[in-house]
Amino acid sequence: MDKNTKIAFLGLGSMGGPMARRVLAAGYPLTVWNRSPGRTEEFAKQGATVAESPADAVRDAEVVVTMLADPPAVREVVGAFASELRTGTFLIEASTIGPAAVAEVEKELPAGVALIDAPVMGSVDRAASGELSLMVGGEADPVMPLLELFGTVNRTGATGTGAALKLVLINAVVNGVTVIAEAMALADALGLPEDQVKRAMAASPLAGIAGRAFAEGAYFPIRLAAKDVALAATAASLPIATTVHQRLTAHPEAADEDLSQIVKWSR
Known part of the structure; x- marks a missing residue:
């Protein structure tokens, strides 16, 4: 890759937006598309091309990045642009959709288009600073300069x-945060001060997940944590994950709150 490589980025949500901004800041020619057009306005002001449809977004692209909410969204969007991909194009699928959906996407691609799955670990703050952890499957050597803009490539x-x-990592994290939430409920029942419990957790093997x-x-x-746990529970028999999913979906009004708020909702 060089800085003349044309990149299309589809999906400018809480994670995709800051990732796409890093592509633009690095100087690559960038075309963006988002289901809700309002999210594209800032990119247009900064010099990106805004596409009216997924097919328009990828038509001249050499590298396409998708960062979408779930498997149905990825299937729909890839289905809308797959026929426009040219031989030699790379599709980097960064959404968390699981290996079964990745295999489905690969079947939709024309011959000569390379699929790389590169879901990320990390939140919005790390996406903005380029400190995500990427799990990268496939022949990714030609697009490493782009992937490294987002963080550490594994x-x-x-x-x-x-x-x-x-799926393995995010299932462990989400389950762990939910267990911490339940531990805090237990601490409340036992009359322990919150600060004392937090300090004890920070000094224990629980430090990372408690953080x-x-x-x-x-x-x-x-809502996305619940989606990821559901994907994991579909791939294997996971009784704990199934229970965690029930806890995560018990309060629909909290669906758009950060995962950390499950502590509040569990107490």
């Missing part, structure tokens, strides 16, 4: 392995 093997590892449970400035909506 090569996982064949296409689909990045999506698989992401996420009490994080400020992070944003990973509970």
Whole structure:
């Protein structure tokens, strides 16, 4: 890749937006598309081309990045642009959709189009600063300069392995945060001061997951956490994940709050 490589970025939500801004800031020719057009306005002001449809977005692109909410959204959007992809194009699928959906996407692509699955770990703040952790499956060497704009690249093997590892990691994180939430409910029942419990957790093997449970400035909506846990529970028999999913979906009014707020809703 060089700085003349034409890139299309589809999906400018809470994660896709800051990732696309990093592409634009790096000087690549960028075309953007988003289902809600209002999110494209700032990109147009900064020099990006705004496409009216997914097909328009990818028509001249050499690298396409999708960062969308869930498997149905990815299937719909890829289905809308797949026929426009040219031989030699790279599709970087950064959404969290699991390996089964990645395999479905690969079947939709024309011959000569390379699929790379590159889901990310990290929240909005890390997306903005380029400190995400990427799980990258597939032959990604030609697009490494772009991937490294987003954070640390962890090569996982064949296409689909990045999506698989992401499910393993995010399932552990979401389950862990929910367990911390329940631990705080137990601490309340036992009459322990919140600050004391937090300090004890921070000095214990629970420190990392407790840090996420009490994080400020992070944003990973509970509804997306529930989606990721559901994907994991579909891939294997996971009784804990199934229970966690029930907890995450018990308060629909909290669906757009950060995952850390499950602590509040559990007490």
